Amino acid sequence: MEQTRTYDRLPTPRGTKMQREEGPKACRKSLGPGAEGSSRQQIAGDSRTEPTKRRLQRYVDAVVRWARRKSPWILHYNSGGCNGCDIEILATLTPRYDVERLGILKEGSPRHADILLCTGPVTLQSRDRLRRIYEQMPEPKWVVSVGTCSCSGGVFKGAINVVGSVDQVVPVDMYIPGCPCRPEAIIDGLAQLLRSIE
Amino acid sequence: MTKTVIPIGPQHPLLKEPLAFQIMLEGERVTDSTMRMGYVHRGIERLCQERTFIQNIHLVERVCGICSHVHAMTYCRAVELLLGINVPPRAAYLRALLCELERIHSHLLWLGVLARNVGLDTIFMYAWRDREVALDIMEALSGGRVSHAVNIIGGVRSDVTPEQREEILEQLTTLDRQVNWLLGVVEHERSLQTRTKGVGLLSLQQVRRYCVVGPVARASGLDADMRRDEPRTPYDRLSFNVPMHTAGDVWARTLVRMQETLISVELCRDILKEMPEGPLAVRAPRRVPPGEAISRSEAPRGELFYYVRSDGSDTPARVKIRTPTLPSLLTLPQQLKGVTMADVSVVLSGVDLCIACADR
Numbered sequence: 001m002e003q004t005r006t007y008d009r010l011p012t013p014r015g016t017k018m019q020r021e022e023g024p025k026a027c028r029k030s031l032g033p034g035a036e037g038s039s040r041q042q043i044a045g046d047s048r049t050e051p052t053k054r055r056l057q058r059y060v061d062a063v064v065r066w067a068r069r070k071s072p073w074i075l076h077y078n079s080g081g082c083n084g085c086d087i088e089i090l091a092t093l094t095p096r097y098d099v100e101r102l103g104i105l106k107e108g109s110p111r112h113a114d115i116l117l118c119t120g121p122v123t124l125q126s127r128d129r130l131r132r133i134y135e136q137m138p139e140p141k142w143v144v145s146v147g148t149c150s151c152s153g154g155v156f157k158g159a160i161n162v163v164g165s166v167d168q169v170v171p172v173d174m175y176i177p178g179c180p181c182r183p184e185a186i187i188d189g190l191a192q193l194l195r196s197i198e
Numbered sequence: 199m200t201k202t203v204i205p206i207g208p209q210h211p212l213l214k215e216p217l218a219f220q221i222m223l224e225g226e227r228v229t230d231s232t233m234r235m236g237y238v239h240r241g242i243e244r245l246c247q248e249r250t251f252i253q254n255i256h257l258v259e260r261v262c263g264i265c266s267h268v269h270a271m272t273y274c275r276a277v278e279l280l281l282g283i284n285v286p287p288r289a290a291y292l293r294a295l296l297c298e299l300e301r302i303h304s305h306l307l308w309l310g311v312l313a314r315n316v317g318l319d320t321i322f323m324y325a326w327r328d329r330e331v332a333l334d335i336m337e338a339l340s341g342g343r344v345s346h347a348v349n350i351i352g353g354v355r356s357d358v359t360p361e362q363r364e365e366i367l368e369q370l371t372t373l374d375r376q377v378n379w380l381l382g383v384v385e386h387e388r389s390l391q392t393r394t395k396g397v398g399l400l401s402l403q404q405v406r407r408y409c410v411v412g413p414v415a416r417a418s419g420l421d422a423d424m425r426r427d428e429p430r431t432p433y434d435r436l437s438f439n440v441p442m443h444t445a446g447d448v449w450a451r452t453l454v455r456m457q458e459t460l461i462s463v464e465l466c467r468d469i470l471k472e473m474p475e476g477p478l479a480v481r482a483p484r485r486v487p488p489g490e491a492i493s494r495s496e497a498p499r500g501e502l503f504y505y506v507r508s509d510g511s512d513t514p515a516r517v518k519i520r521t522p523t524l525p526s527l528l529t530l531p532q533q534l535k536g537v538t539m540a541d542v543s544v545v546l547s548g549v550d551l552c553i554a555c556a557d558r
Contacts, residue, residue: 075209076214077209077216078214078215078216078238079216079237080216080237080238080239080240081238081263081554082260082261082262082263082266082554083214083215083262083263083264083552083553083554084260084263084264084266084344084345085263086214086215086263087214087263087264087307087344088343088344090214090326091326091330094310094322094323094326094327094330095323095326095327096327096330108210108211109211110209120238121240123237123238123239123240125236125237125239126208126216126237126238129208129209129216129237133209149260154260155256155257155260156240156242156245156260158245158248159240159241159242159244159245160241160244160245161239161240161241162240162241179260179345180263180343180344180345182343
């Protein structure tokens with residue numbers, strides 16, 4: 001209480017000691033309900049309930065991770081490829097391969113998608129659009145580059161209108177090579193990505 | 199009426215590949231539309247000049263993933279013309295066999311995409327399931343589902359063994375049955391007809407003006423098929439019909455493509471039965487004499503044209519590719535005029551977009 005009074009008497013400018021001290025407390029408070037307090041008693045009270053909260057958070061995190069692994073929604077963007085990998089991606093949705101049985105759903109909007117499947121090398125005109133689509137996706141997000149051109153530029157490396165591989169524009173989490181990669185390879189790549197999410 | 203502008207693409211669930219549209223609406227009707235292409239432009243024609251004639255086979259096969267074989271075949275044929283060599287008859291038959299299989303797979307793929315865009319996911323699933331049979335045959339023949347790499351200058355690389363031949367004939371029977379059934383479903387599916395009849399109209403005059411080729415032109419009454427008009431080795435010995443319709447709408451295009459698929463299955467059978475014995479390839483020299491050559495063939499989407507000029511070195515001086523999709527893509531603003539917003543998806547999928555081909 002003494003300290004609080006000291007602060008009241010001596011107003012400190014913003015961003016100095018007081019705020020820095022309140023920093024971690026404010027963070028902790030934001031997890032739970034209730035208004036922000038500034039007294040020491042409230043801080044003490046928080047630290048008593050903290051283990052319960054942390055445990056709860058851990059459970060919630062586990063459930064969220066599980067849900068993400070169980071049902072990833074994929075978005076497909078062709079940034080300049082030849083269509084070969086695109087039709088193989090579509091073939092994974094159709095009866096013979098049927099990734100929907102694994103909970104994978106093709107989604108049309110970047111705002112609903114978890115995984116971005118990129119095919120083809122990145123052309124100059126596609127570059128900004130690819131970056132924009134990546135930025136439109138909500139966190140957490142993963143990018144899979146499907147096909148040799150997408151991984152390294154492939155046969156189109158050195159073409160006048162080609163920037164190069166997808167990882168020169170957006171960060172890539174999984175590379176699936178092949179020209180075009182088989183549906184089995186795409187499913188395996190996605191399965192490995194999902195395993196790594198856990 | 200309120201005027202609205204709706205942007206479509208380049209990333210849109212309707213399009214597998216990037217293409218951007220600005221659709222101007224007045225109420226529910228499309229009054230005007232503009233198109234922006236070039237998202238898939240990689241500069242392949244330029245890249246062809248920097249690589250050798252042999253490396254280019256690999257490159258032109260990647261102009262388009264759906265009709266990869268026909269690109270490589272047409273290119274090889276142009277170079278063979280420059281070299282003045284003739285491929286052995288067995289090689290010509292094998293090339294034509296893959297060409298027809300590619301047509302089957304491309305048309306079934308298209309039917310699936312149209313059905314999905316119309317909202318009939320069941321037909322999409324059935325069509326793509328049946329398409330896998332054609333892909334299996336191509337995989338048995340060449341080792342690749344989508345790109346085959348069987349063409350070399352002077353012939354082909356892979357052969358059909360007698361056991362494979364019997365197996366393929368059996369698979370073709372399955373394919374024939376399934377495509378026939380699918381055609382029956384499509385013909386009796388009233389909701390598909392309601393969505394596609396009278397939509398995306400293209401008159402014969404417009405087809406001529408825009409130089410549209412392939413199934414889109416044949417659905418508007420233009421009787422043109424490279425296989426029949428400029429017959430090459432297997433086709434001059436085979437008899438087949440060229441399906442024709444005159445309505446010029448998406449429904450006519452559906453019928454043309456489905457009937458073509460059946461004819462292609464039949465052609466595959468004839469090619470396998472009449473395939474002569476003999477070598478697969480002749481030896482071709484590395485250096486190509488100076489000169490120029492053109493080569494044309496019927497890709498799944500229409501006439502494919504290659505122009506190759508050589509200056510005597512091991513790289514071509516110029517390779518010009520005219521793909522069948524570009525003219526039909528350019529008719530889209532015409533076709534979109536006057537349709538409702540809900541029919542835009544039908545019009546866009548009706549011409550069988552292949553932007554990788556068109557942009558190159």
